[in-house]
């Protein structure tokens with residue numbers, strides 16, 4: 001079997017800013033610097049979570065080694081998400097994962113809600129999850145899964161795996177949250193073998209102009225409470241722009257509760273890496 005950990009973790013944090021040509025060893029968004037310097041407030045856990053924007057390089061991609069910690073969102077998600085499973089989420093996960101085979105990478109696995117839905121034709125799932133609380137819940141869920149699941153720390157933008165070693169990739173309710181969709185999708189494409197499938201289940205930009213307008217307004221504050229989640233991303237287009245060829249995509253409305261109206265437009269689909 002090909003070595004899973006063929007590529008060493010890319011830990012260079014030095015980038016040349018394309019605007020001024022200056023090389024910097026690191027780059028933190030303004031909100032983080034503010035949090036650092038805001039004295040008493042910086043010790044407040046809620047304040048810290050709201051300002052815990054991931055460290056980005058000047059191209060908008062995550063800096064290697066970045067820690068993503070959203071303790072309040074993580075606990076809220078782990079507690080509330082199972083309720084949506086009974087209202088249709090569980091059936092969506094069956095549809096998402098149906099027929100998968102071989103070695104699969106799942107990015108942003110959360111608390112591991114997909115794990116029980118993998119078919120027995122899957123030989124191994126490598127589940128990448130950067131948030132420590134959710135990673136611990138995912139590790140528990142992995143123990144209950146009927147296929148082997150290995151939960152690892154990491155982010156979708158910087159995967160510590162060799163090229164072309166996975167037979168399929170799964171992105172489920174995560175491309176709304178990654179700081180840079182293009183980088184994450186390029187990285188997924190890199191670790192997939194040619195002809196492998198990307199399976200996606202995401203909430204997306206609405207087709208109705210009124211709801212799309214609302215989503216754009218909501219996105220002025222939603223990411224601060226939803227651990228970086230954006231409601232108005234055109235994720236299907238991002239998948240196509242990353243070079244994947246979309247073979248199926250079902251759009252539907254899923255709104256387990258009124259609060260989630262801005263994230264009600266969803267899609268489930270399949271795309272092939274060329």
Ligand SMILES: C[S@@+](CC[C@H](N)C(=O)[O-])C[C@H]1O[C@@H](n2cnc3c(N)ncnc32)[C@H](O)[C@@H]1O
Pocket residue numbers: 062068077081107108109110111112113114128129130131134154155156157171172173174177178179228
């Ligand atoms: C809404 S949850 C979805 C969890 C799970 N995929 C599911 O379907 O239930 C979003 C997940 O994406 C993770 N996430 C956020 N940014 C990420 C990144 N850059 N790379 C990988 N995962 C990320 C979060 O930690 C969280 O677990």
